[in-house]
Amino acid sequence: MRVMMAAVLLALAGCGGGEAREVPLQMLASDPQGFDGQRVTTQGVVRRFEAPLHYWIEDAAxxxxxxxPQEAAAPLLGREVRVVGTFRYAPGEGRSLSLETISPLGGD
Incomplete structure (x- = not known):
């Protein structure tokens, strides 16, 4: 599983360009249009919903x-992580992040 996750993340690493901007989840939630299409880095706890299956990160608020891709987030369910990727916002669809990297925070 870790080998598959590493391969997915390595393939995605070439997709980004420029420095990722550090943006707390609170800012992505309060002004999603302002960050649409930007490379960002943020952190939160990986969570999941079963039907339909999807993964997200969330903060205490x-x-x-x-x-x-979901496959990159799945092994880190319940863990606090730092992510880098391209942020997207679409009214009616919500906020999403196409991952370049996802790394657990704290001991492992």
Whole structure:
């Protein structure tokens, strides 16, 4: 599983360009249009919903951003992570992040 996750993340690493901007989840939730299409880095706890299956990160205030690809987030369910990727917002669809990297915070 870790080998698959590493391969997915390595393939995605070439997709980004420029420095990722540090943005707390609270800001992504309060002004999603302002960050649409930008490379960002943020952190939160990985959560999941079963039907339909999707993964997101959230902070203590329940600000959330969905994560893609799901396979990269799945092994870190319940863990606090730091993510880097391209943020997207679409009215009616919500906030999402196409992952370049996802790393657990704290001991492992």
């Amino acid at each position: 329940l600000n959330r951003v969905e994560l893609f």
